[in-house]
Each structure stands twice: as C-alpha cells, then as structure tokens.
Amino acid sequence: MANAQVSGPPAAGPPGLGVPSARPARVPSRAALDETTLVVRAQDGDVGAFEELARRHQNALFRVAVRVLGDATDAEDALQDALVDAWRRIGTFRGEAAFSTWMYRIVTHRCTALVRRRRRTEPLPTDDGPGAPADDRSPTPERAAEVDAEMAALSRAVASLPEDQRTAWVLRELEGLGYSEISQITGAGETAVRGRIHRARGALAERMRAWR
Missing domain, CATH: 1.10.10.10 (Winged helix-like DNA-binding domain superfamily/Winged helix DNA-binding domain)
Known part of the structure; x- marks a missing residue:
C-alpha cells in the first residue's frame, strides 16, 4: 500500500540508533548556562537569568562594597541599588569588557556616591568577608589580641x-x-x-x- 501514513508519534527506540523520541528535550536550568547566554536572556527580559548572574557575582561585589564603605549595612544597600540599576541598564551592556567588570563598575560608583554623600569615617570591618576560609589554628589569647589590634x-x-x-x-x-x-x-x-x-x-x- 503506497504512501501509507502512521498516526501518532514515532516510537522511541534504543539510544544511539537515530530513532526520534516522543519525549521533549530537557531544557537546561539557568544554573547550567554559561554567562554569555544568561546575559542575552536577561537582555531579552528574563528576570531569572539576571538573578542567576547576580547570584554568581554577589559575594565578590558585596566584599568590595563592604571594604570601600566600611559598613556592612551600607554595603548591602549599595549592592541592592547597584543590582536594580544593572537590571535597568542590562540592555546597554555590549560585552566590550567582562560582565563582572561591568558590575564592579556599577557597584563602585554606587559606593563612591554613598561615601561622598555620607562622609563616613567608621573603620572598615575586621572580618575576612564572605567566603573567607576558617582558621583552624587556636592562637594564644595574647596573640589573638595582638592580631585583632593590628587588623583594627x-x-x-x-x-x-x-x-x-x-x-x-x-x-x-x-x-x-x-x-x-x-x-x-x-x-x-x-x-x-x-x-x-x-x-x-x-x-x-x-x-x-x-x-x-
């Protein structure tokens, strides 16, 4: 019987035999996507893609902000403002520099504006910031006090x-x-x-x- 047609989807066969499967291809999660793809998606309005970019860079950005401003609360405010600004301006990113460089620029500009506005004089925090490795050694109380004083x-x-x-x-x-x-x-x-x-x-x- 010529030109016979079979209704319904083709049956799935063993892998590697070139038989198409009826199951749709899995869509990779945003966490598995490379940064360039995430940027393109964010520029197309994908909020989740931008959130993934922010997640990847937020620790380093916060570390810079807290060191420049000397206050964790101010650093959090500056980082949040910078992320909002970056989302609004994501369409202007052209890739001349790395995305991280572009984000550092926005965060440092926010920090500089805050420093100029508030004229803060408090010392910088003495902790090692987010993600710092723990020190398993147990210094003597005298040495610990000396280190604390030096860091201050x-x-x-x-x-x-x-x-x-x-x-x-x-x-x-x-x-x-x-x-x-x-x-x-x-x-x-x-x-x-x-x-x-x-x-x-x-x-x-x-x-x-x-x-x-």
Missing part, C-alpha cells in the same frame, strides 16, 4: 585613604584584579590607577610602621 589599625588606615585610592587598592590587593580591569571599572586611566595604588600602599606602610 589596618582597617582604620584603609578607611582614612581618599576614596579613589581606597577603591583602587581594594580592587587590586583584596580582589586581585589587574590594572587594566581596575581602569575599566573606575573610569580612570591605567597610569592613574597605578599611581593611586602606589600612593595607597605608601600611606598604609607609613601608618602601619608601628606594627612592623
């Missing part, structure tokens, strides 16, 4: 730096970013970034001389 002195010294030097120093020394990336984040030339970090290092070395 360093926090005060970093907090006293001009905001441009503090931001550049935090991004370089605490986040390990390169000069070129810091330049993209701050909007300052690479030579200016190097100068800021050099001056910050000199100021911190002078203020911490008593601890050497």
Whole structure:
C-alpha cells in the first residue's frame, strides 16, 4: 500500500540508533548556562537569568562594597541599588569588557556616591568577608589580641585613604584584579590607577610602621 501514513508519534527506540523520541528535550536550568547566554536572556527580559548572574557575582561585589564603605549595612544597600540599576541598564551592556567588570563598575560608583554623600569615617570591618576560609589554628589569647589590634589599625588606615585610592587598592590587593580591569571599572586611566595604588600602599606602610 503506497504512501501509507502512521498516526501518532514515532516510537522511541534504543539510544544511539537515530530513532526520534516522543519525549521533549530537557531544557537546561539557568544554573547550567554559561554567562554569555544568561546575559542575552536577561537582555531579552528574563528576570531569572539576571538573578542567576547576580547570584554568581554577589559575594565578590558585596566584599568590595563592604571594604570601600566600611559598613556592612551600607554595603548591602549599595549592592541592592547597584543590582536594580544593572537590571535597568542590562540592555546597554555590549560585552566590550567582562560582565563582572561591568558590575564592579556599577557597584563602585554606587559606593563612591554613598561615601561622598555620607562622609563616613567608621573603620572598615575586621572580618575576612564572605567566603573567607576558617582558621583552624587556636592562637594564644595574647596573640589573638595582638592580631585583632593590628587588623583594627589596618582597617582604620584603609578607611582614612581618599576614596579613589581606597577603591583602587581594594580592587587590586583584596580582589586581585589587574590594572587594566581596575581602569575599566573606575573610569580612570591605567597610569592613574597605578599611581593611586602606589600612593595607597605608601600611606598604609607609613601608618602601619608601628606594627612592623
């Protein structure tokens, strides 16, 4: 019988034999997607894709914010404002720099605006920030007190730096970013970034001389 048609979906056969399956292909979760795909989806209005991007970067962004601002509550506020701003502006991201660089730029700008507005003078927190490895050693009470005092002195010294030097120093020394990336984040030339970090290092070395 020529041109006979079989109604219904084709039967699924053993894997590897090229027989199509009636079951739909599984859609990968957003957590399994690469960053470029997530950005494209977010630019198409996928809120969940943007939330996944935020989840991947929020610890590092918060770490920078809390070091620049010196206050965890302020850092949380700055980070939330930055994420809202990033969602509104996601369509402007063109990929000239890494997405993380783009996010660092938004967060540091928010932090800088907050520093200028509030003129905060409190010392930076002395903890190691989110995700810091625990120290299994048990120092003596005397050594623990000495370390605490030194960290408090360093926090005060970093907090006293001009905001441009503090931001550049935090991004370089605490986040390990390169000069070129810091330049993209701050909007300052690479030579200016190097100068800021050099001056910050000199100021911190002078203020911490008593601890050497």
